[in-house]
Amino acid sequence: MKRIICIFMILIFITVPVLSQTKNPVKITAQKISYDYGKKTTRAEGNVVVIYKPGQEDETRITATLVFYNQDTNVVEAPGKVNISQKDLSIVGEDLKVDLKKEVLELKKNVNMVLQRKADNKVEITKLFAQSVVYSLKNKTGNMTGGVRIERDDLTVSSSSADFDTDKEIYTFVDNVKMVDKDKNEINCKKLVVYVKDKVVMAEGNIDTTFYVTE
Known part of the structure; x- marks a missing residue:
């Protein structure tokens, strides 16, 4: 039948x-x-x-x-x-x-993520871009690959891939990493960890930096 x-x-x-x-x-x-x-x-x-x-x-x-x-x-x-x-x-x-x-999702093309969080009585926006992403709905963690980029008012970072935790707001960028902050200070390295809540970055591997003297 x-x-x-x-x-x-x-x-x-x-x-x-x-x-x-x-x-x-x-x-x-x-x-x-x-x-x-x-x-x-x-x-x-x-x-x-x-x-x-x-x-x-x-x-x-x-x-x-x-x-x-x-x-x-x-x-x-x-x-x-x-x-x-x-x-x-x-x-x-x-x-x-x-x-x-x-509780895991995968997007294979043209990924654009926007995270909005309140901090110091204002809304901070973090934008993430990549070709693909795997993301845990439960743990709020994931991995992005292909032309990865983060954009914030205080810095931008690009790399080949990145792991991220949207709950803790920790982003780990790997391979061909380039960071530029709002004062145009620049860090190029193999690996960069961005701690958004602490406003701190940690760089590792083949580090090349340019810092500018403020007047």
Whole structure:
């Protein structure tokens, strides 16, 4: 017998609540959804919004044009441009894969991350750019590769790759590292660790610096 596929085509958004083995809900809204309840797979199209752990402190929201969700493997995939948001972090990139069981996401192209945090009664913005990223939704840590760059009001850093912790705001840049601060002081090295909260950097390996005397 052919497998029955339920296709819902409506003009308004619809919501599909799903419970994973960890009991964390996944909600999907879209304009068109195809659900194969035999294989437990979902295809959502048109203004798709996926909400993982809705209403919780670490809620994650994914928006895309097309999303595939496999309830057995707990994997969400979205080809093309994708937007991801958490409490104070937003990520834009292309070709998303999220393992909800491990709470790890991967973006394969054109990654742009923006972190906004309050410090000294003002909002500090940290922007990160790379070709690809692997990020832990649970631990708030990750790795970026390919043309990595960080931009802040007080410094910019570029490198081949970087590890980061958005909770502690520690960024470790590796290979072909170049840092320039707001006073145009420059550090070139093999490895550079930026401690944003402490306003401190630590450099290692083949260090070449240029500092300017202030008048």
